[in-house]
Amino acid sequence: MCLGIxxxxxxxxxxxxxLAKVNVSGVRRMVNIGLLCDDPPxxxxxxxxxVGFALSKIDEHEAAAAMEFLEGIGQAxxxxxxxxRESLIE
Amino acid sequence: MRFVDEFRDADKxxxxxxxxxxxxxxxxxxxLMEVCGGHTHTIYKHGLEDYLPESITLVHGPGCPVCVIPxxxxxxxxxxxxxxxxxxxxxxxxxxxxxxxxxxxxxxxxGTDIRMxxxxxxxxKIARQNPDKRVVFMAIGFETxxxxxxxxxxxxxxxxxTNFSVFCNHVTIVxxxxxxxxxxxxxxxxxxxxxHVSTVIGCRPYEFIARDYGKPVVVAGFEPLDILQSIYMxxxxxxxxxxxxxxxxxxxxxxxxxxxxxAAIAETMELRPYFEWRGLGFISQSALRVREKYAALDAELxxxxxxxxxxxPKACQCGEVLKGVLKPWxxxxxxxxxxxxxxxxxxxxxxxxxxxxxxxxxRMHRNRVLEITQVSRS
Ligand code: SF4
Numbered sequence: 081m082c083l084g085i086x087x088x089x090x091x092x093x094x095x096x097x098x099l100a101k102v103n104v105s106g107v108r109r110m111v112n113i114g115l116l117c118d119d120p121p122x123x124x125x126x127x128x129x130x131v132g133f134a135l136s137k138i139d140e141h142e143a144a145a146a147m148e149f150l151e152g153i154g155q156a157x158x159x160x161x162x163x164x165r166e167s168l169i170e
Numbered sequence: 171m172r173f174v175d176e177f178r179d180a181d182k183x184x185x186x187x188x189x190x191x192x193x194x195x196x197x198x199x200x201x202l203m204e205v206c207g208g209h210t211h212t213i214y215k216h217g218l219e220d221y222l223p224e225s226i227t228l229v230h231g232p233g234c235p236v237c238v239i240p241x242x243x244x245x246x247x248x249x250x251x252x253x254x255x256x257x258x259x260x261x262x263x264x265x266x267x268x269x270x271x272x273x274x275x276x277x278x279x280x281g282t283d284i285r286m287x288x289x290x291x292x293x294x295k296i297a298r299q300n301p302d303k304r305v306v307f308m309a310i311g312f313e314t315x316x317x318x319x320x321x322x323x324x325x326x327x328x329x330x331x332t333n334f335s336v337f338c339n340h341v342t343i344v345x346x347x348x349x350x351x352x353x354x355x356x357x358x359x360x361x362x363x364x365x366h367v368s369t370v371i372g373c374r375p376y377e378f379i380a381r382d383y384g385k386p387v388v389v390a391g392f393e394p395l396d397i398l399q400s401i402y403m404x405x406x407x408x409x410x411x412x413x414x415x416x417x418x419x420x421x422x423x424x425x426x427x428x429x430x431x432x433a434a435i436a437e438t439m440e441l442r443p444y445f446e447w448r449g450l451g452f453i454s455q456s457a458l459r460v461r462e463k464y465a466a467l468d469a470e471l472x473x474x475x476x477x478x479x480x481x482x483p484k485a486c487q488c489g490e491v492l493k494g495v496l497k498p499w500x501x502x503x504x505x506x507x508x509x510x511x512x513x514x515x516x517x518x519x520x521x522x523x524x525x526x527x528x529x530x531x532x533r534m535h536r537n538r539v540l541e542i543t544q545v546s547r548s
Contacts, residue, residue, distance in 0.1 A: 132289025133318045163288035
């Protein structure tokens, strides 16, 4: 929960500009990018997501490192991804 | 030994370790606290203590949001969940946290409508889909999750949803650090500052630690090398007699934090005069509650909340573990009565908890490892 999961921004919602579709390890879901409204991420950029909200922009290297960290924590990461998969943000 | 070379930059790690060792004054003992549970996790996963000289001890701090929720609040949440027409929503991490009458999972098994959500926004969606129910979101976490709750409240208010509320249990990290600094049990030499909390609050709030307490703080990333690098930065400050706030994780953490997130928190929440932390007791101005302006979203006002204080189980030594006074394996029930499957205390529940990290990676005290390897060599 406190651990951010890295996602690549795929597209910004055409009507709701504070939502973006992201790809997290092959799972595509909407997240809220309203906390980054001062410097919104563009498709192709990476963000660190906490409980459905992108909290910071990161580069690809950082995303890979964050992913490695998460994969290393095992079950908790799987739970987090499973929860993310279930999420229905709109 | 498996854990010594298990990460890819072992050479860099050894080089950093040598530089750290070179900064240790002979005869001086150093105690450095990693505030964040994510750091604790990396430290145990990669056996980072084994890279450090004997004179440096890493002390685990209170930065595990699930670990610090007191039993009474779990009981209060359980009471809320049992009210007519209520759907309680909670992060998965919270589901196994024991209250005095069991956990959310236990209550769910007995038919209480408690649903696990990934995001407070999912909770909002459940509220929209169930207009005849009252949906309560169990909000927990430090400044990393508080902005999400705040943004969700703003959204609920904008939509005029009347069946959504928040049971606010957000805590703030700085007062907890201050409580630890003021506690007579522990003398610390420096802090590894939390990475993700700092993306929100920035580095400024730690300045009092350097200024008023004369202890260095280095905000650290989560990779093994980040942590070793941050320990090196702390040791360099100590060896030069400096105490400053430095940002090792500047590739993610802006010095001033995230202004939008801070503004959302400030708009919707305010400091409580005091709040109880599991194991640490009451700490003043250490938690957030919903502002009066958003009273319609405050579960504490909409429902009767018993607010009973429940003492931790006798066997539980989480308080000492959270303060860094005891190592997890020193707790009498560690690994026997208390395991991740049957947690007695909170530190065993979350992967960010020190006990769970110890348990999962089978770490023991360094001296024990030495003893064992010496025996096997002879
Ligand atoms: S072993 Fe269990 S009871 Fe003991 S400190 Fe850890 S979590 Fe608490």
